[in-house]
Amino acid sequence: MTILVLIFGGQIEENVTFRISIVSPEVEETNTVNSYPAIINTVFELIEASEESRWFQFYRKEENQSRSNFLQEERKKLEQGERELVLVIPEIEWGASAQLEIYRQPERQLSLIAADMITSIINELNKEINIAEGNISRDELINVSSREIAIMESESRSDFSFAEFLVPGIILFSFLISGLEIFVEKISSMRAREILKRYFATPLRAVEYFSGILGFIILLSITQVVLIYSWAKIFFDINLAIFRPEFIFYMLFSLIVSIALGFLLLSIVKNKESVTQAVIYPMAFLGGMFFEVSNLSGVISLVAKINPMYYLVNGMRDALGIYPSPTPVLLNILVPAIWLFGSIIISSYKFSWNPGGES
Amino acid sequence: MVENNKAVEIINLEKSYGSLKAVAGISFYVKKGQIFTLLGPNGAGKTTIIEILEGLKEKDAGKIKFFGETVAKISRKEKEEIGVLLQKNNYIEKIKVKEIIKMFSSFYKKSLSTADILKKIALEDKKDSFVEDISGGQQQRLSIGLALINDPKILYLDEPTTGLDPQARRKLWGLIKDLKKAGKTIFLTTHYMEEAEKLSDYVYIMDQGKIIADGSPEKLIDNLGQENVIVFEKTGFTDSAIDELRETYPGLKITESEISIYVKDLSHSLTELINWAGEKEIKIDNLKIRRPNLEDVFIELTGKGLRD
Numbered sequence: 001m002t003i004l005v006l007i008f009g010g011q012i013e014e015n016v017t018f019r020i021s022i023v024s025p026e027v028e029e030t031n032t033v034n035s036y037p038a039i040i041n042t043v044f045e046l047i048e049a050s051e052e053s054r055w056f057q058f059y060r061k062e063e064n065q066s067r068s069n070f071l072q073e074e075r076k077k078l079e080q081g082e083r084e085l086v087l088v089i090p091e092i093e094w095g096a097s098a099q100l101e102i103y104r105q106p107e108r109q110l111s112l113i114a115a116d117m118i119t120s121i122i123n124e125l126n127k128e129i130n131i132a133e134g135n136i137s138r139d140e141l142i143n144v145s146s147r148e149i150a151i152m153e154s155e156s157r158s159d160f161s162f163a164e165f166l167v168p169g170i171i172l173f174s175f176l177i178s179g180l181e182i183f184v185e186k187i188s189s190m191r192a193r194e195i196l197k198r199y200f201a202t203p204l205r206a207v208e209y210f211s212g213i214l215g216f217i218i219l220l221s222i223t224q225v226v227l228i229y230s231w232a233k234i235f236f237d238i239n240l241a242i243f244r245p246e247f248i249f250y251m252l253f254s255l256i257v258s259i260a261l262g263f264l265l266l267s268i269v270k271n272k273e274s275v276t277q278a279v280i281y282p283m284a285f286l287g288g289m290f291f292e293v294s295n296l297s298g299v300i301s302l303v304a305k306i307n308p309m310y311y312l313v314n315g316m317r318d319a320l321g322i323y324p325s326p327t328p329v330l331l332n333i334l335v336p337a338i339w340l341f342g343s344i345i346i347s348s349y350k351f352s353w354n355p356g357g358e359s
Numbered sequence: 360m361v362e363n364n365k366a367v368e369i370i371n372l373e374k375s376y377g378s379l380k381a382v383a384g385i386s387f388y389v390k391k392g393q394i395f396t397l398l399g400p401n402g403a404g405k406t407t408i409i410e411i412l413e414g415l416k417e418k419d420a421g422k423i424k425f426f427g428e429t430v431a432k433i434s435r436k437e438k439e440e441i442g443v444l445l446q447k448n449n450y451i452e453k454i455k456v457k458e459i460i461k462m463f464s465s466f467y468k469k470s471l472s473t474a475d476i477l478k479k480i481a482l483e484d485k486k487d488s489f490v491e492d493i494s495g496g497q498q499q500r501l502s503i504g505l506a507l508i509n510d511p512k513i514l515y516l517d518e519p520t521t522g523l524d525p526q527a528r529r530k531l532w533g534l535i536k537d538l539k540k541a542g543k544t545i546f547l548t549t550h551y552m553e554e555a556e557k558l559s560d561y562v563y564i565m566d567q568g569k570i571i572a573d574g575s576p577e578k579l580i581d582n583l584g585q586e587n588v589i590v591f592e593k594t595g596f597t598d599s600a601i602d603e604l605r606e607t608y609p610g611l612k613i614t615e616s617e618i619s620i621y622v623k624d625l626s627h628s629l630t631e632l633i634n635w636a637g638e639k640e641i642k643i644d645n646l647k648i649r650r651p652n653l654e655d656v657f658i659e660l661t662g663k664g665l666r667d
Contacts, residue, residue, distance in 0.1 A: 003517065193449040201413050201443040202466035203435045203507075 018114045019083045021074035025091040026067045035144040037089045040100075042127060059083070060132035078103055078111075080321030110324055133236040147335070163236035165323055167228065168247075169289030172254050172309060174224040177279060178217050179258030182266045184276045189223045191266075196353040208354055214259065221255050246319035250332075254312045255291050257343075261308075264343035267350035294326040308336035365427065366391045366513050367412060370423035374407050374526040378448050381407040383568040384421070384511035387514070394535070394545040396555045398653060399565035405548035406446060409517050412546065413443050426512065439468055442506035442514040446521065448498065450490045456501060457486040460508065467509040480534065498529025501533060513544040520554060533555055552653035564657055571660050579656045585610065585621035588651050589629060594645040600641055607635070612658050619658075621651065 022044060025037050046056055061070035077083045088101035105111040141352035190196050199209060210225055225242070232238045241247070261279075269275045286293060286300065287309025296304050304310050318325035325332060368388035374381050391397040410416040412423070414433030415534050422553050433441070450459055455608045457473050463468035477483045480500040485493050488493040491500065499519065506514055516535070535558055539545055549555055555562050555666050556576045564572045564579070567651045570581055593616055596604075599620070605611050608628075610621040622628035625648065 076428075190451070194445060194447045195449050195451060197415060198443070198445055198448065198450075199466070200443065201415055201438070202463065203438040203468070204466040205435065 005121065015056055017108065018055055018085065018117070019057045019059065020114060020118070021077070021083055021086040023067060023071045023074065023088045024060065028289060037091070038210065039125065039129070040089055040122075043121065048359070056061075061173060072197060075103055078105060080106075081108070081318060081324045082321065083354070084108070084111045084324070087118055108324055129221055161236065161238060163232055164238045164240055164320075165242060165317065166290065167232050167238060168320060168322065169313050171225055171251065172283050172287070172313050173289050173294060175221055175229065175251075175255045175258040175287040176261075176283060176309065177192075178221055178224070178262075179255070179262040179266060180211065180276050180280050182217055182220075183259065183262030184269070188266055188269075191353055200353060217259060218255065221251075225251065240320050240322070244279065244319055247316060250316045250319050251284050253333070253336065257340050260340045260343035261348070263347040267347040268350075283307055286310070288313050292323075292326075311335045361425070365424065367413070367426070367546065368422075368424040369408070370422040371421045372408065372411065372423070373406075374411060374416065375419055380568050382411075382418075385565075385568075385570055387563055387570065387573070388424075389544060389546055390561070391544050392542055393560040394539050394547060394558050396547045396559035396562045397546075397552070397565055398552065398555045398562050398657070399548075400550055400657075402567075403565040404563055404568040405550075406517055409421065409515050409546065409548050412617065413441065413515050414438055426470075439509060439613075440512045442509065442511035444499075444502050444506045444514070444516045444519055446517045447550055448502040452491060454484060454490055455486070456488055456490060456493065459490055459501070460504065463508050465504045465548070467523050468662060469510070471510055476504045476508060479507060494527070496530060498530060499523060500534065501525070503538075504518070505529070507538075507541050511543070513546060514538065515546045517548050518550070520549070520551065528554075557652050562653065564653070564660065566657075566661050572656065576653060579653060581649050583621065583651050583656055584623075584661055585651055586623050587621075587625045587657075588649050589620045589625075589646065590617055590623060590649065591646040592616065594644060600639060603626070603639075604635075607631070610635075610659075612655075616617055621655070 008237060022041070024041060046055060047053060048058060057110070059074065061067065071086070071088060072125050074086045079087050082103070086103035088103070092102070100122060104115040149297060187196070196209075200206060229238075229240070239270055265275060265279065282303070286296075286304045287307045288294070288304065289309060293301075293304045293310065311327055311332040311334075314325040314327050315329065317323040318329070318332070365388045368386075370386045371384045372382055372386070373384055383404075385408065386554065388441065397408065398403050407416065411418050412433060414437065414647075417432055422482070423433070425433065425442070430437060452460070457477070460473045460476050464473070473486075474483075477486055480503060482493075482497060482504065485497060490498065493501070503514075503516070503519070519535070520531050532554070535545060536545075538633060545558075546554075547558060559576055562573065562576055562579060563570050572582075574582070593613065596618065601613065602613075604618070604620070608620045608622070612619040612621070620632065629648070633643070
């Protein structure tokens with residue numbers, strides 16, 4: 001506990017959770033009191049039992065699982081963004097020098113922080129062991145040499161690609177363009193030129209017409225996703241699991257939100273061209289589609305934080321394991337959902353296919 | 360018997376836009392197989408009425424009967440039986456004549472073939488042209504073709520010849536007359552008195568949301584009680600000269616550029632006018648003699664022209 005307070009102070013945000021895998025040795029030495037692995041495990045068990053446990057989620061191998069399998073699986077999860085760190089504890093004889101291995105992702109801030117924290121914990125532990133063994137006294141800490149458990153950091157996913165980071169952003173941007181351009185530009189132009197009025201002078205119902213438009217947008221979006229992915233695969237050698245259910249969910253959700261935003265603009269705006277441009281680009285650039293925006297400050301940060309695209313792209317990247325979401329999953333769904341329902345409610349009151357306003 | 364003969368009837372129809380009463384309790388009916396015309400200046404309320412009857416607007420009050428059946432509003436069922444030509448007719452870009460006909464056919468349960476429609480509107484040779492590439496008159500004929508796709512019982516034509524050149528206008532009149540011969544009921548709005556006179560079986564004249572006269576064009580003109588109109592330029596006439604003329608011809612009408620005198624005895628009145636002008640040394644320019652028309656009826660009733 002002392003170690004944690006010394007290391008973390010009050011600097012960690014409440015909503016951050018570090019997902020850490022602990023790969024212990026196969027042998028039963030972990031149960032021996034006088035073994036390094038046992039001491040290290042005990043420290044983490046104490047952390048789990050403490051108040052600070054809310055910051056951590058530890059993963060350990062099942063009883064019947066081999067150490068090598070577990071390590072392999074956890075490294076994969078680290079690559080996919082499902083872990084912030086993998087800590088490998090070797091079999092260390094008491095008194096011998098040993099190395100702990102930490103696997104981290106250098107491109108992920110949370111992973112780097114997790115690595116720093118674990119390093120600090122081990123350093124503190126080293127000190128306490130040396131003091132307990134009488135190698136040093138607390139008063140002489142600075143002057144007395146100590147036995148170190150060296151830490152070797154192994155960086156996984158060194159092949160992190162910016163192209164992979166961009167792909168979800170480009171997909172989302174294409175949805176935003178489909179939703180806003182088709183609805184706001186095309187349909188409002190057809191409304192102003194009374195083309196819609198002519199259609200609705202026939203037995204064709206507005207709901208049938210707009211269902212057709214939705215179908216068109218969905219087909220167009222599927223084509224766009226296929227083209228964007230193929231292009232990135234061929235020219236940038238990306239490797240993304242785009243058929244993951246979470247990612248498919250985020251894509252559908254993003255498309256629906258984009259269309260709803262288009263409907264909202266179509267309902268409340270008369271001069272569509274300038275507004276569309278004024279909406280699409282800020283939403284895209286302040287939505288983190290092309291670069292990370294979680295470190296923005298001031299008013300721009302506020303604009304980014306109310307932007308549904310920011311949460312959607314975070315969710316998409318997180319679902320693909322490209323980049324951990326800086327926002328909680330709940331917010332990634334909740335904020336766009338608020339925009340979605342708000343847009344539906346306002347559009348249902350304000351939308352008119354008739355340029356005169358009556359429908 | 361009369362009831363069976365009615366295609367559409369409205370009773371005390373009302374429609375307002377905010378404080379503006381566009382249609383103020385109007386009643387009329389349209390006989391089957393006739394060309395019925397609403398004539399009036401822009402803003403009289405013609406388009407509001409026709410759009411209520413097309414199902415594009417909702418009435419505030421009143422009753423609508425569609426082929427004998429009272430309906431709260433014109434819905435999908437009635438739209439299957441009506442053909443519509445709006446005042447503005449625009450279409451999506453890059454669509455061919457035959458394609459737009461097919462597209463509109465898909466909106467109806469029953470429809471005529473594309474070939475039939477192209478024949479009716481004499482655009483067979485333009486079927487593969489893009490709509491944006493055909494002339495204004497051809498586009499208007501295409502719009503009428505689209506209104507005929509479902510072989511409607513009644514056709515609503517809102518200002519069908521506005522913006523067309525005289526030749527295209529006359530061609531379209533021919534098409535409308537052919538449709539009448541084919542047994543279609545036609546509901547027309549126009550602000551062209553010549554169009555109303557040439558095409559209509561029955562005319563309702565509207566102004567400021569109200570009907571101010573109705574009847575066949577001949578009857579409305581006869582009701583003026585004048586047989587001829589002497590028209591000449593106003594240039595050169597002083598106010599005192601105009602006052603003097605007004606005493607002699609009480610029915611005298613003056614517009615910005617013309618003076619019109621409505622007379623029964625043409626030769627007597629014309630001689631009298633020329634003599635008076637000679638005495639006063641006033642030159643009469645561009646003197647024309649014509650039969651009174653619906654515009655004269657409108658001027659008589661409202662004191663202003665249809666285009667004012």
